[in-house]
Amino acid sequence: MISAQFLQRLTLRRDRVESFERYPFKLPAVRSLEQLDFHPKITYFIGENGSGKSTLLEAMAVALGFNAEGGSKNFNFATRRSHSELHEYLRLAKGYKRPRTGFFLRAESFFNVATEIERLDAEPSFDAPVIDAYGGHSLHEQSHGESFLTLLTERFGGQGLYILDEPEAALSPQRQLAVLSRIHDLVRDGSQFVIATHSPLLMAYPDALIYQCSADGVAPVAYEDTEHVRVTRDFLAHPERMLRDLLKP
């Protein structure tokens, strides 16, 4: 069926992979990957540090035409050659509708996106300053959390496709909830999100799909069954008990 959903399915062209013994193909998240369906609203990727979430998201972003270090499709800078060749091995099934806008955000390189905006605006141009689309104030002159929220409220819009890698990094719990609410508005306005996160708050959107990356590969998991929810809930329910175990003399 032809769908209006921007991103529908990812397939790894396994026949093209020469060896699953080297990076990035040896990562558990890639080694057993066949295909993944995306949720029309939000698809989350969760899993231990090093499980391959960023590698996967980055490959998707590059395959979709985003700059590997982040930004909109108009960004074309690199401070280091960082991305793997995985994008060349992905087939992405897209709907008949094209997103009106989009953004790839890597928490690690958000700083470089802010710098790139300043560099573009320092060049002579007849166009409106790039920063105007980001609220008009230098992202470097706001705290990391503030500038990220500015990005979501000022730059992100409806009918967009957004790939976010650990966006919670700079955000207080209150701000994470504000982000969830903003994401909800954008989803109602026809946007689609792919988000890698460790935050039990940020992954709580009810109408979504959560993929867990583990040693066994990538598989869907229910929100209540995620380690993030279980560990956080157990800890907050019995902090003394867990702390006693953790901090044994």
Ligand SMILES: Nc1ncnc2c1ncn2[C@@H]1O[C@H](COP(=O)(O)OP(=O)(O)O)[C@@H](O)[C@H]1O
């Ligand atoms: N260029 C590279 N060459 C070899 N290994 C890499 C490279 N980049 C990342 N890795 C390794 O791949 C693994 C997955 O990394 P990553 O996708 O960043 O994980 P996650 O985002 O889930 O924490 C890590 O163990 C990392 O050390």
Ligand SMILES: [Mg+2]
């Ligand atoms: Mg990562």
